[in-house]
Amino acid sequence: xxxAWRTAALAAVIAVLLLLLLPYLWIFLTSFKTRLDxxxxxxxxxxTPTYDxxxxxxxxxxYLPLVWNSIIVAxxxxxxxLVVGAPAAYVFARFDxxxxxxxxxxxLTTRMAPPISVVVPMFLLFTTLGITDKxxxxxxxxxTFNLSLVxxxxxxxxxxIPREIDEAAMMDGHSQLGTFLKILIPLAAPGLAATAxxxxxxxxxxxxxxxxxxxxxxxxxxxxxxxxxxPHGTLWGQVAAVAVVATLPxxxxxxxxxxxxxxxxxxxxxxx
Amino acid sequence: xxxxxNQISKVFADGTVALxxxxxxxxxxxxxxxxGPSGSGKTTACRILAGLEQATSGVISIDGRDVTRLPPRExxxxxxxxxxxxxxxxxxxxxxxxxxxxxxxxxxxxxxxVHEVARLLQIESYLDRRPSQLSGGQAQRVAVARxxxxxxxxxxxxxxxxNLDALLRLQTRTELKRLHSDxxxxxxxxxxxxxxxxxxxxxxxxxxxxxxxxFDIPRRIYHEPSSRFVAEFIGRPxxxxxxxxxxxxxFQAAGGxxxxxxxxxxxxxxxxxxxxxxxxxxxxxxxxxxxxxxVIELVEPDTLLFVxxxxxxxxxxxMRDMGQIERGATVHLALPHAHRHFFELADGRRxx
Amino acid sequence: xxxxxxGAVLDRGxxxLLLIPSVLLLLLILVGPFLYMVWTAFTxxxxxxxxxxxxxxxxxxxxxxxxxxxxFWHSFLLTLRFVFWVVVxxxxxxxxxxxxxxxxxxxxxxxxxxxxxxxMLAPVAVGLIWxxxxxxxxxxxTYYLRWIGIIDTRTALLSDPALVLLTxxxxxxxxxxxxxxxxxxxxxxxxxxxxxxxxxxxxxxPLQIFRDVTLPLLRPIIALVLLLRGxxxxxxxxxxxxxxxxxxxxxxxxxxxxxxxxxxxxxxxxYGAVCAFMVYLVVLxxxxxxYKAVFWHESRAPARKA
Numbered sequence: 047x048x049x050a051w052r053t054a055a056l057a058a059v060i061a062v063l064l065l066l067l068l069p070y071l072w073i074f075l076t077s078f079k080t081r082l083d084x085x086x087x088x089x090x091x092x093x094t095p096t097y098d099x100x101x102x103x104x105x106x107x108x109y110l111p112l113v114w115n116s117i118i119v120a121x122x123x124x125x126x127x128l129v130v131g132a133p134a135a136y137v138f139a140r141f142d143x144x145x146x147x148x149x150x151x152x153x154l155t156t157r158m159a160p161p162i163s164v165v166v167p168m169f170l171l172f173t174t175l176g177i178t179d180k181x182x183x184x185x186x187x188x189x190t191f192n193l194s195l196v197x198x199x200x201x202x203x204x205x206x207i208p209r210e211i212d213e214a215a216m217m218d219g220h221s222q223l224g225t226f227l228k229i230l231i232p233l234a235a236p237g238l239a240a241t242a243x244x245x246x247x248x249x250x251x252x253x254x255x256x257x258x259x260x261x262x263x264x265x266x267x268x269x270x271x272x273x274x275x276x277p278h279g280t281l282w283g284q285v286a287a288v289a290v291v292a293t294l295p296x297x298x299x300x301x302x303x304x305x306x307x308x309x310x311x312x313x314x315x316x317x318x
Numbered sequence: 319x320x321x322x323x324n325q326i327s328k329v330f331a332d333g334t335v336a337l338x339x340x341x342x343x344x345x346x347x348x349x350x351x352x353x354g355p356s357g358s359g360k361t362t363a364c365r366i367l368a369g370l371e372q373a374t375s376g377v378i379s380i381d382g383r384d385v386t387r388l389p390p391r392e393x394x395x396x397x398x399x400x401x402x403x404x405x406x407x408x409x410x411x412x413x414x415x416x417x418x419x420x421x422x423x424x425x426x427x428x429x430x431x432v433h434e435v436a437r438l439l440q441i442e443s444y445l446d447r448r449p450s451q452l453s454g455g456q457a458q459r460v461a462v463a464r465x466x467x468x469x470x471x472x473x474x475x476x477x478x479x480x481n482l483d484a485l486l487r488l489q490t491r492t493e494l495k496r497l498h499s500d501x502x503x504x505x506x507x508x509x510x511x512x513x514x515x516x517x518x519x520x521x522x523x524x525x526x527x528x529x530x531x532x533f534d535i536p537r538r539i540y541h542e543p544s545s546r547f548v549a550e551f552i553g554r555p556x557x558x559x560x561x562x563x564x565x566x567x568x569f570q571a572a573g574g575x576x577x578x579x580x581x582x583x584x585x586x587x588x589x590x591x592x593x594x595x596x597x598x599x600x601x602x603x604x605x606x607x608x609x610x611x612x613v614i615e616l617v618e619p620d621t622l623l624f625v626x627x628x629x630x631x632x633x634x635x636x637m638r639d640m641g642q643i644e645r646g647a648t649v650h651l652a653l654p655h656a657h658r659h660f661f662e663l664a665d666g667r668r669x670x
Numbered sequence: 671x672x673x674x675x676x677g678a679v680l681d682r683g684x685x686x687l688l689l690i691p692s693v694l695l696l697l698l699i700l701v702g703p704f705l706y707m708v709w710t711a712f713t714x715x716x717x718x719x720x721x722x723x724x725x726x727x728x729x730x731x732x733x734x735x736x737x738x739x740x741x742f743w744h745s746f747l748l749t750l751r752f753v754f755w756v757v758v759x760x761x762x763x764x765x766x767x768x769x770x771x772x773x774x775x776x777x778x779x780x781x782x783x784x785x786x787x788x789x790m791l792a793p794v795a796v797g798l799i800w801x802x803x804x805x806x807x808x809x810x811x812t813y814y815l816r817w818i819g820i821i822d823t824r825t826a827l828l829s830d831p832a833l834v835l836l837t838x839x840x841x842x843x844x845x846x847x848x849x850x851x852x853x854x855x856x857x858x859x860x861x862x863x864x865x866x867x868x869x870x871x872x873x874x875x876p877l878q879i880f881r882d883v884t885l886p887l888l889r890p891i892i893a894l895v896l897l898l899r900g901x902x903x904x905x906x907x908x909x910x911x912x913x914x915x916x917x918x919x920x921x922x923x924x925x926x927x928x929x930x931x932x933x934x935x936x937x938x939x940x941y942g943a944v945c946a947f948m949v950y951l952v953v954l955x956x957x958x959x960x961y962k963a964v965f966w967h968e969s970r971a972p973a974r975k976a
Contacts, residue, residue, distance in 0.1 A: 055774035089810040133688035141685040160905040162926040163946040167707035210403035216390040217397040219420035251792035300790040308856040
């Protein structure tokens with residue numbers, strides 16, 4: 047009886063997984079299909095692969111710099127968020143001051159802020175400042191959500207370290223700053239790394255800010271995607287190739303930080 | 319050469335008074351135990367001495383130098399924490415070496431010193447391990463090693479034994495005692511366990527509700543408790559204390575017996591006597607009182623007799639086998655004059 | 671001596687020193703733009719019309735929003751419908767899947783890993799994938815749906831006004847159901863054993879245990895999941911933008927998409943600021959609810975004392 051239930055449950059879970067994974071598999075396959083196979087009336091599952099789409103779109107059509115832009119933006123936004131956010135998280139974790147929780151809530155609201163609402167005035171401001179179409183515009187924009195993610199996640203990781211560790215370090219002769227830099231940061235390193243990867247993913251995947259704030263030179267990979275879709279004659283093989291390049295590294299990263307993902311996705315509310 | 323708390327008070331943000339004008343002074347080389355129930359302020363006192371907590375008022379001085387406002391790193395003290403607080407990302411060696419590194423001791427002498435203290439604490443064989451690979455007892459030794467390696471002025475210990483299991487706690491206790499006799503360091507040890515305090519301390523400071531109740535050598539704490547609180551807190555089973563009144567040299571227990579007393583003025587009083595100092599007599603004499611046996615507990619090699627007479631309950635510790643004795647039997651007890659303690663009924667102070 | 675004094679100052683001033691950069695940065699990149707948006711909402715700034723350089727017009731834009739703009743309110747209702755169905759379906763499906771995994775499957779690591787795929791894809795890529803799958807003439811999913819007979823041979827899901835919202839909802843469900851599963855499973859795994867054992871000893875049956883023990887214990891996590899998904903769904907833009915651009919007509923023009931259109935297609939920035947402000951307002955309200963429901967008790971717990 048229990049065994050039958052188990053088998054049924056397993057079947058259900060596998061069916062759901064197929065439903066979740068097949069679409070991605072399809073775009074992966076499409077990136078290796080000839081135009082004829084891609085546009086066939088009856089879906090083609092077995093075919094002779096072509097490897098032309100990747101060099102065509104990334105080298106001949108010039109999408110390679112977009113990958114580079116995405117990396118620059120994601121890395122720098124992550125770095126900025128960590129450098130500014132981790133010390134703030136430490137303060138939230140270790141110091142008592144009036145209004146602490148209200149300030150913390152303010153950080154939360156920044157994480158939740160709807161991009162469409164932020165990007166409208168940001169576009170106007172950045173145009174005035176003359177920094178649109180430069181990576182710095184997107185880096186700053188992505189810091190709006192990454193900074194508070196860092197503060198929220200890292201506060202949790204610092205809270206996980208017993209206060210006695212700080213006190214031991216102070217007895218061992220450290221100042222407070224020394225304790226933070228030499229003891230807490232190394233101890234929280236796994237959490238810091240997971241946070242960094244999550245920031246990188248969020249920035250890499252982001253579309254709207256980048257789409258509004260950069261148009262030409264500074265375009266990131268996600269911004270490049272809509273440009274490939276035309277009302278007629280979309281080259282789906284190439285679109286698929288871009289989609290695969292835009293997603294595969296992220297999936298690899300995801301598996302690296304899987305253990306900390308729940309915490310990251312819930313602002314530390316669920317430890318996972 | 320002394321360490322002193324002068325009128326130290328600590329009030330927490332929520333209004334809790336943890337310490338109330340604490341005065342305490344002791345010499346180098348002592349093994350001082352701060353003893354008290356939870357909430358007595360003993361841990362706060364220790365943390366204020368360490369510099370981890372700021373006193374609300376009062377002065378901490380070391381050899382006459384005011385250190386009240388100094389951060390921990392400038393006080394030359396080390397500390398062993400209840401949960402050991404080892405650095406999880408460093409090896410045992412690096413944990414022990416860490417205070418030396420922070421204090422910029424030369425590289426060569428670091429190795430020598432770490433190995434020396436490791437040998438002393440018998441942890442040489444796992445210097446390469448990480449804290450997560452250590453048992454509780456081993457982690458405890460590493461924490462002690464880290465606290466002793468750089469010869470601090472004082473080594474503070476905040477309930478360092480309470481996370482160990484019973485047998486290990488006894489062993490470690492003995493070792494700490496040996497360590498102190500061998501090294502002659504100054505220790506300040508916080509505990510709520512009176513047995514630990516009695517065995518380890520060269521002097522014990524008993525705290526209650528943020529105030530120092532008694533500060534003395536263990537023998538005097540036991541034999542001449544300064545108050546009813548100390549008398550009850552020290553010794554297990556606890557001292558029997560009977561409320562009553564003295565009239566014309568006779569102690570009248572409330573709801574119980576009468577007994578003659580020596581050299582005590584009249585008035586309301588609480589009389590105490592330790593369970594192990596009550597004598598059980600085979601026959602009735604002029605000095606004995608008749609009690610009814612209520613419960614017998616065999617705590618080999620001793621026997622505990624819980625007896626009652628009227629409204630008075632007492633426990634007697636007999637250090638021999640009582641043979642066949644039944645509940646409800648009559649026992650004759652003598653309460654020797656020399657071992658009686660008298661406390662004011664009103665405020666619990668000792669009547670000298 | 672000087673070094674010592676520096677150290678003392680640094681110890682005392684450390685907290686503000688470490689905290690202030692983050693606050694300043696947020697003021698610069700969030701509060702600044704926000705205030706600018708509020709200001710713009712009171713002007714007639716328009717990039718496409720001559721003579722609308724941003725002079726003060728009082729509450730004109732707000733009046734227009736409340737009285738004249740039916741499309742905005744259509745979008746608003748559409749967004750609410752979208753959010754409602756997305757949250758309901760994702761929660762039901764995701765929680766069920768979490769329960770299946772929790773109760774019947776022991777070695778679930780691989781399942782969980784694979785489960786993560788849809789939600790970690792860039793939303794733009796998700797839009798792209800489904801655009802390919804749902805193409806009218808050669809889409810793989812379209813083909814099989816027609817083959818089974820769920821839709822007739824002329825219907826294309828993304829261009830049929832009657833079905834397109836449903837399709838968008840389905841795609842969001844496809845992407846985010848795993849999120850609910852992941853969080854709920856983490857919640858289930860974090861529950862203490864004792865209440866279950868107590869309930870079993872009290873003679874409760876499995877369904878009673880679920881209702882009387884599991885659900886109450888999970889309540890904070892359920893609130894968290896519902897609100898997080900609700901807030902995110904309310905902000906939905908990327909997928910819809912790629913899949914339909916808001917169309918056909920205004921059939922899928924969610925609030926973000928409409929706000930985008932007003933600002934960056936019509937270039938009516940004064941009025942667009944009002945729309946953006948409204949979206950912000952709703953999210954802030956949801957956010958406050960979220961905070962009260964999920965974090966309040968935990969973070970206001972009394973600070974540790976010696």
